[in-house]
Amino acid sequence: MSISTTIKSIQDIMRKDVGVDGDAQRIGQLVWMLFLKIFDDREQEWEMFDDAYRSPIPEPLRWRNWAADPEGMTGDELKDFVDNTLFPGLQLLQPRGEDTRAVVIRNIFEDAYNYMKSGQLMRQVINKLQDGIDFNTQADRHQLGDMYEQILKDLQSAGNAGEFYTPRAVTEFMVNRVDPRLDEMVMDPACGTGGFLTCTIEHKRSHYVQTPEDEQSLQASIRGIEKKPLPHLLATTNLILHGIEVPEQIRHDNALARPLISWGPKERVDVIIANPPFGGMEEDGIETNFPQAFRTRETADLFMTLFIQLLKEGGRAGVVLPDGFLFGEGMKTRLKEKLLTECNLHTIVRLPNGVFSPYTGIKTNLLFFTKGQPTEQIWYYEHPYPEGYKSYSKTKPMRFAEFATEIDWWGDESDGFASRQETEQAWKVGIEEIKARNYNLDIKNPWKGEQVSHDPDELLAKYAQQQAEIQELRDQIKQILGDALNHATKEKKGQA
Incomplete structure (x- = not known):
């Protein structure tokens, strides 16, 4: 039985369980089980090559001792063990010395959840995993990587969970152009399911890794942060699938939840490749971690401010952003001025509609910049649909070959x-023209004449952007009036 058939039959079994509701829960349930199975397979490998290896997991909680026997625990006994012994035990794991594997497992299970109500159905799922997947065979490992990519794609149609997945063609192209070298530290502070990081791992292995020492350099050169539990679990498992032995570098945290100035020189990185969630709003108070001029509740804008802070001098970035960032005013204007003053925003690739369908139809852009020199001109490249395409879809996704x-x-x-030459797809705009436009970077292809968009998603995005700017102005006026009233009150008290 192929791995794809195994995964499909597991999802069919889960659909029968009354506790598992929807694709996102099914994927969350599948992945913590898959993680334990893969970790057990990896442990067999580590034990073979290291006689002194000791598992961070207590013996009764290791997959081989409670799950591997097809005639083992089932029904209420299995459900009770998982809910009241396995999960509490893994959530309290403590590291031994310098081995941080226990921390990785604990972080995953602090937010994982057993949705299944039926111990019998759970036993069926476990047996399918045990029989259908052997991570220590090269063929299964490769096939499982492909299958995992499909699971992440499926998230796109699982409600709003699509924000965590960037299409493979986009991640490959961005990593290819930014070209992270072997010893360069690469970070994605909004890493979702880890697509940019796994793409970076593959890029470094195929271009730069030649010795075991090179592989160790690679293992230490990847960092990610993700605030939501399901994508954090997915990203950690994804890195294990891509040969990162102890993916402790994937932190479960909100990168925006600490003061911007607290990210000091030691934490700066060579490369940032990211797709910050656009359209999202941060909870009240997060914006106070940022300087007054760059305060907003819009997640993507706060991340852009953070990216500039996190890059070393000479550091490079590739970032996915919606059209709203390009034409937005108010705080966005100040942020774009900062970006173009502190960095060389040398290229904007304008993607067509539908790249992120069905999660969003909003048009997106790929921004490439290097920190340390101000921008003198921006090159734009309008990515066309392939011949015969009018849009992308699940059956006709974007492909890397298009780039x-x-x-x-x-x-x-x-x-x-x-x-570089100007073509029907490519044009350049000088910094003086951009300043004259008040940093509006939404510059259409001059070879195509007047373009008016009637796309509902774009119109709604522009409307939402205008509403956000109106609210920002209201907040500023309130602040000014409040300060003036306080000042007047103090003066009256002084005169009295």
Whole structure:
């Protein structure tokens, strides 16, 4: 039985369980079980090569001792064990010395949940996993990586969970263009399910890793932060599938929840590749971690401010952002001025509609910038649909091969992209024109004449953007009036 058949039959079994409601819960349930199975397979490998290896998991809680026997616990006994022994035990794991595996497992199970109500159905799922997947065979490992990518894709149609998945073609292209070297620290502070990080791992292995020492450098060069439990679990498992032995670098945290200035020089990185959640709003108070000029509740804008802070001098970034960032005013204008003053925003790739369907139809852009030199000009490249396409869909997704024309056109940053030519898809705009436009970066393809969008998602996005800017102005007026009233009250008291 193939791995894809195994996963499908597991999801069919879960559909019969009254406790598992919807795709997101099914995926969450599947992945904590898959994690324990894969971890047990990895432990067999570690034990083979290291006689001194000791598992961070207590013996009764190891997969091999409660799950592997197909005639083992089932029914109420199994459900009671999982709910009252397994989960509490894993949530309280303590590290031994320098081995941080226990911390990785504890962090995962602090927020994992057993949704299944039927111990019999749970036993059926466990047996399918045990029989159908052997992570220590090369064929299964490769197939499981592909299958996991499909599971993450399925999240796109699981309600709002699609925000955590960036299409594979986009992640590959961005990593290819930013080109993280072996010893460069790469970070995604909004890492979702880990797509950019796993793509970076593959890129470094195929281009730069030649020795076991190189592999160790790679293992230490990846960092991610994700605040939501399900994508954090998915990202950690994803890194294990991609050969990261102890993915402790994936922190379960909100990168925006600490003061911006507290990110000091030691935490700066060489490369940031990210797709911050757009359209999201942070909880009250998060914005106070940022300087007054850059305060907003819009998640993507706060992340952009953080990215600039996190990059070293000479550090490079590739970021996915919606059109709303390009044309937005108010705080967005100040943020774009900061970006273009402190960084060289050398390229904006404008993607067509539907790249992120069905999660959102809003048009998106890929921004590439390097910290340390101000922007003198921005090159735009409008990515066209492939011939015969009018949109993308689940059956006709974007493919990496489509980016061949961009890659051929790209050139080299070290000579200021001297080889770049203006074409029907590519044009450049100087910094003085951008300043005259008050940092509105929503510049259409000049070769196509007047373009008016009637796309409902875009119109709604513009409307939402205008409402946010109106609210920001109201808040500023309230602050000014409040300060004036306080000042007047103090003066009256002084005169009295």
